[in-house]
Amino acid sequence: MLMILILLPVAAGLILWLLGRHYLLSQLSGLLFSALNLAAALRLRQLGAFSVTLPVTVPGFSLTLRADSVSVLFLVFAAAMVPLLLIYSIGFVRGKKWGGLYLLYLCLSIAMVNGALLSDDLGLLLFFWEGLLGTLFGMLLLRNQEQPRAAVKALTVSGLADLILMLGIAASVYSAHTTLMSGMQQLPVTGVGALGCAALLIGALGKAGCMPFHAWIPLAAEDAPTPFLAAFPGSLEKILGIYLAARVVTELYDVQPGSPVSVIVMTFGAATIILAGAMALAQTDLKRLLAYSAVSQVGYMVLGLGSGLAVGLAGAVFHLFNHVLYKTGLFMSAGAVEAACGTTDLRKLGGLRRRLPLTAASVLIFGLAITGFPGLNGFYSKELVFDAALKINVLFYLAALLGAVITAIYILKMVRCVFWGQPKELTEKAALTAGTGVSGPAGPLAAPKQKGDLLSLALPQLLLALGCVAFAVWERPVVDGLIGRAFGLTERFGGFPSSALLVIISCLALAAAVADHLYGSRRGGGSLQATEHLTQAPGLRQLYAAAQRGYFDLYVWLTGAAGLFSRLCQQIENAVTWLYDTGIPRTIFAAGNLLSDLDNGSLARYLALAIVGMLAVGLIFLLML
Amino acid sequence: MNTIIYISAGLMLIFGVYAVMEHSILRAAIGLALSSASLSVLLYVLGAHLAAVFELSVCSGLVTVIFIAGISLSHSPKMEIQKEYRDKERNRQLPLVLIGAGLLLVILALTLQLQTPQLGEVAADQDVRDVLWGNRQADIWGQIALILCGGVAVAVLFREERREKK
């Protein structure tokens, strides 16, 4: 049963790859596969907790798969996302040369995610974890084989996070004396345990895209196909990272609120929210903006998880689900915009609400959700996180609030730039080249021959928007029924936030964001310039410039360090080469010659040698007795 | 009995010195064989029957055969090897050194009054036949192999020589 969930996506990937150009068949088999996948996940949910050990022995590890409430929760959610991702991807890659491979990689990634969610053994988990990195690398390479800068950057940065994760696994295994997660229960966070816990969390959150491991995401936003963004930074990696982090906090380690590890993690979360949000403010490209926004939102989850409080946990996981819904949706919308206009540059877009009404409507819902507009799902999860942050330290709360304001500002700017205002000239041009595109009733690329695209690109967005609304309406069953029960939480966090004061403060923050936007638009002379008064403000401007030059970029630090290191290595290499090419052979040959000269074929010398040998053995006896 | 011991010991010494001093390597080999033969007589008289038989067959028999075969078969017989030997005049002092060393050992043994070792409990007073056929059948088998080996050696090495001469 557990193996099915891993093997099924692999098989599906192969089928999709082979089907290649048969669009309809691909869609159908994609649907069929995702339905099977979802069915299997749901069936697992009915079965309850159980584990399977594979009959293959690897020394030091037992390949154990285990399904329990937590992993099944994430598994089902991931399985629910799969059909949308697949439909959208198949639609997007239609007719592209690398499409088949892309789908294969995507399905393999799903297999890896399923595997990682089901692994009980940390070694096995690491295998799937790295497998995901491998498929990610492959997908980033697809379109940019000549200049794979995003791929290399992702591999470096994510690889570093994975190395830290490995360290964490090693430390945890060392302190728990088992490689099974089910065998690690509430390890104390001291000594090696602290190292293990911190490293595991950093590795997990690094996967989710927390600062400073986010650096590759904006770059990927420029280089990679949009469905990739929806699939990886948008949903799969977040699900996986937060899953492991949640496990670490709730099961593996005994993380107490206010403990050093907790405070460090929360500081990272807060920094991620504000810094990534601030970077999003300055972006003029839709996809880059969304990428930074995705990073920023991770901060909330980190903040919630790091608090070590039940309310934070519930908030973080719920925020993850919400985030996956709306951020995947936003990326899909960006893809739709790109498909319609051929660009995602905010400076060239505008007035698309007429051409793409469905997209516009869903983006509106996503936007409201992400800003935490009261009544939508993002609002509930954010309030939970705020609650947790406030309980730890008011500074964290303020940071989270500031993040909310920033989020609202850039989302407002984004929505207004893209869907309101006047279409820019390039949009017109693209529309003209698209031929009949303008006359279509709704949605992107409304040319009749591309109805499949219309359906496959617009439908997932609408479904996701519906999901957002549904999560808002049935917020209580989701929080308490699903998440709360999965983690075994005793308290109930569903329903409208109890503290009216916090809600009012949040609303005021949103109002402040709107006011700021209006002020900025007026001052800058348009919605596009709405954030310039912030990015050009004295002090902040220098910071942005520094960021532009990569001073805050882990990758730049890494490559700088690597440059120094490689120069050092070059020197060592030269010395070693000399040693190998000249030094050692010369020594060996000289020794060989010398010894050969000693063995000159004289019998007398042979006899003498043998007797000397005998005497030497005698000497050993004399010395030892 | 003692006379035989002394005579054979003396012969062994004389042949040994002869073997070392002789310039012709062929004669030296024969001297070695004779020395070995005297040793086997000595061993037999002293009661080590098996060792005596063995010494006779292997050391004075086969080894000498091979020595001689080797020497006579080498393509530049005698001359070269003898020349080498003549060059090494210091060999003349070798017997003196050996005898001196032996004397030194005896003096050492006498002055230190080292205990003479006790013979083990499995005494040599058993019948030779019993010892040979009862206790040491593995060695008999080895002896058979040695004799076979010697036969083949003679056949191979000397037949080849004959062919060479023709």
Added chain:
Amino acid sequence: MTILSICAHGFVYCPILVVLIYNLFNHEFARKHFIWFAGAGATWQILTSAAGFFVLHQSGQNGYAFGALWDPGLPGSAYFELSGPRFLLLLIVGLVAFVSVLVAHHTVDFNRSSYTNLLMILVLGMNGMLLVTDLFSLYVFMEVTGLCCFIMIAMFRSRADLEGSFKYLILSELSSIFILTAVAFLMMKTGSLRYTDLAGLGSRISAGSGRLEDVLFYAALVLLISGFAIKTGVVPFHSWLPDAYQSADTAVSILLSGAVNKVAGVYGLIVVMELFGDVAPVGKSLAAVGIVSIIIGALLAVRQPHYKRVVAYSSVSQMGYILLALSTGTTLGLVAALAHIFSHTAFKSTLFTNAAALQEQAGTLELQDLGGLENQMPVTAFTSIIAFLSTAGIPPTAGFWSKILIILALWQAGSPVLAAVALIAGILSSAYLIRLQRTVFFGQTRPELAGVKEAHGSVLTAEILLTVITLGLGLLYPYILMLLHAGGIL
């Protein structure tokens, strides 16, 4: 008559029987069909050693004692005994004899009848060494072995043969003197030379007593070790070995390196370790000789101008590994030594068989006259690579596992430094092997070698057989390791 007794007596009787039957036939016939007689003898040895092992293992006994002529019964009698580890060495003897016969089919011409006779007596001598339970009998059979070897080296009556044989003879006699003296000293101490009487003697003697017989006991150990070390051919007792290997016919070289120096030399040291392993300096001196041998042997091999000399010095180096494993005195050490003996037999015989092929096809073994034979002799080049990999201890060959076992044994016995040195010295062995492979097989084909063809017939068969053994064992080893693990040795 049980199967076991047939197998056991076969080891002693069969070679002599073959000699007798073989000489019944007329000379020309015998010369023509020697391969069937010698091959049958060798095959019998291989089959009975394998069958005997399983039968003995099934019966659950430790050993099986038997007499050559009649049953052992008299106290103090020297008799033969079959037991576990001996089977492996018996198997090696059979295997090497078989390969040697295959090679001799091509290389030996005139002396085929003598070769067959001597081979069988040699096998008998080695079987005897492995089966006896008495130090003196061991010495007797060692002499048999040694004598056969002198004659076999000298048989081809070229000057080089005689020189090699003569050197071997002299050094061997030195070793005989050492061992015989040692035997005499031990006899003086105990009055019996049976293994059972000698075992544990070391613990009953205190070093400080100063009595002559105790001093002589230690002197005997020194002499025994030196004597067997000469036969093994380890530094500094190795000097005869390259000359003998180089001058002997290749079929004889295979016997010498594959079986004789293991049975006459290493097995003797195994016996010494079994009997006197509790005397600390025994192990230590073996380790010292072993490590010196590994390094100096490899260094010497690097600069040799002749194919067989390189391989001979490589033997010196590999014997060092075996002694190193033995020196630990643990069960794992013994197992590792036996494993390496077997791997070494396989790969060293491959190299010598390749030498026979090169000699036959290219007409020379001087390295400066060889080069670029890869295309002309693909099979030989390939088997040579596999043998090199095994020598250097690179997976998936048998040599890798046996070297790993040796290093494990050293580690387990608490000598990590030796383990590290052994590991690093492996690099040296790759150095001379790569040099050999490059000069002989890789690179530009020399114009005068353009007409060279692949080896054929029984030489090719032997090459392939040995390579299959090396690779097959390499793949099978994990299973063997599991057995060892189950037996609690690892």
